[in-house]
Amino acid sequence: MIKLLRANIFRLKKDFTFFCTIIATIIVALLLIATQLNNKFNYGEIVNIDNILFLSPIIIGILSAINTSLFIGLDYSDATIRNKIIKGHKKTDIYIANFLTSIIMNLIEIIIFMIIVSLFGLILLDGFALSINEMICILIDIVFIACSYSAIFTFMAMFINNATVSAIVNVFLIFIMLVVSFILLEKLATPDTITQSVYNGSALVEEEIPNPNALTTKEKNTYQLIANLFPTGQALQVSQIYKFDTNYEYYPLYSLVIIVTFTSLGIYLFERKEIN
C-alpha cells in the first residue's frame, strides 16, 4: 500500500487540478481577510482571527469534492487502475491509498489556508476569541472533518467510473449537505420563547410566551445528532457561525462513524467490483 501511496503522491505533485485548487484556497483566504478588514475599518467591528481561520472546513469541502473526484476518476478514465491490479496490488490497498491521498490533499489545503489567515490575521486583526483548549479541539475536529469528506468522496469516486460525472455528483452532494446542515442549524436556532405585546387592561406590556415553532427536546436532539454527523454540519459549527453544541471534543466520534461506515462499505463493495 505504501507503493500505491507513493505513486499517488508522485502523480499529485504534477496534478494541474490540485495546483489550481491550492491557488483557489490562497485567493479565498486573502478575500476573506480583505472582507473582514473592510468590516473592521469601515464599521468598527471587532474581527477575531477565529472568524476566518475555522471557515477552512467549509471551503475545503467543496475543493475536496473536486480534487478527490478528478484524481481518483482519472484512474478510471485513463484505465490505469488496471495496471495496479495486473501488477498484483490488492483492491483494499488501492482503495485505502486513494482515501489517504484524498486526506493529504485536504490537509495540505487546510494548512495553506490557516497559514495565510494566521500570518495576515496576527498583524491586521484582533487576536483570538477562543481559548487555547477550544482551538486545539477545533483543529483536531477539522482534521477529522477533512477525513470525513475524503471517506464520502472517495466512496463515490471509486464507484462512478468517470472523472467528470464523479466530480459533478460530489459537488452536488457537498452542496446538498451544506443546505441540509444550514436548515437543521437554523431550526436549532429557533428560540424557545418569543416576546409578545399584551394589553393588560391599562397598558401594553411585553411578556415571554412559548414559541409555537420551537422544537421539542426530541426534535432538538435529533437535529443536533444529524448536524453533528454531517461533516458540513460540524464545519458550520466549528466555524463559529452556529454555536449550539460546543462540546468540540466529541465531534471526532461523529466523524469516525462516517469514516468507518463509508470506508468499510467502500472496501467491501470494491473487492467485489469487476474492473473492465
Added chain:
Amino acid sequence: MENIVEINHLAKKYKKFSALNDINIHIPKGSIYGLIGKNGAGKTTLIRVICGLQKPNNGEYTIYGIKNNDKEIAKVRKRIGAIIETPAIYENLSAIDNIKEQFILLGMPSLDNALELLELVGLNHTGKKKVGKFSLGMRQRLGIAMALVGNPDILILDEPVNGLDPEGIIEIRELILKLNHEKNITFLISSHYLDELSKIATHYCFIDKGNTIKEISAKDLSSKMKKKIEIKVKDVKAYVTYLTENEYDFDVVDNYTINVFGNVSLTKLLSDLIKNNLEVESIREIEETLENYFLNLVGGE
C-alpha cells in the same frame, strides 16, 4: 516444454450471458502464443480474468504453477505485463513520468532505467510532451514500455496493432520479436490481424463462443496449412476407403467434400482416383491462409 500459464475449464458469466464456457489453454515458456477468435468469442474476457481484473465462475488457471485462488498469486502477477484493449497511461503526464510512476508502483529501488525502457520502444525523444498529444502508435509503444517495467516474463497484449498504420504494425511486430528473442519474454497476443499474427506466433489457440476449439503449434498448423487439394465428390465413403488404404493425409469436410493435405500432385491424384473408378465433381489446389483455416474451424464467410 514448461508451460508458464495453464488454463483448465475456465468459465465466466455476466448475469445470464456466458462469456467463457470451457477454456483450456497451455502457454509454453518463451512462446509467442496467438489467441484467435471472432468478435465476442471471449478473448478480452479471458485476458481480463488471467490478469486478475475479474474472477472466473468456474475452472482455474495457474501462472508459474500458482493457482489463481492462491494467496501467492499476487507475487507471481508482478512477472506479468499487460495491455488490455487500450494502453493504460496517464494522458496528463509525459512518457517518462508515466514510466516513473510505474516504477514507484512496483517499488523499484531506482528510477534510473526509466529512460532505457523508452529507448527500447523508440520514445526517448518525447521529452515533456504530454501523452495526450501522442499518436496511436506512440501510445501503443508507451503501453508496451509500461508493461515492461519490472522485467516481466510474460507480456499479454490484447489487440496490440489495432488502429495502427502499416509502419506502426511493423514496428510493434519487430519489437515483439526482439523482446521474445533477446529477453525470452513469453507473449500472449490476441489479434484480428491473422496475417500479421501468422508472421510471429509460435503457437495458436482458436476460441469461439467462449470455448477452446483448437490449440496447435505453428509448426503443426503450417503442415496442415501448406497446401491442400479440395475434392468435391458425390459420396465420400468410397473415397475415404481409397485414401485411407493409400495413406493419404486427408480430412472429410462434409458428405461431398474432402481435403487432401501434403505435397500431393493434383494431376497424379486425379488420375489415380479415375483409375479406381472414383468420379470427381471438381478438384482444386488451395494454399490455405490462417484466415481460411480459422474460418473453416469456426464457420463463417
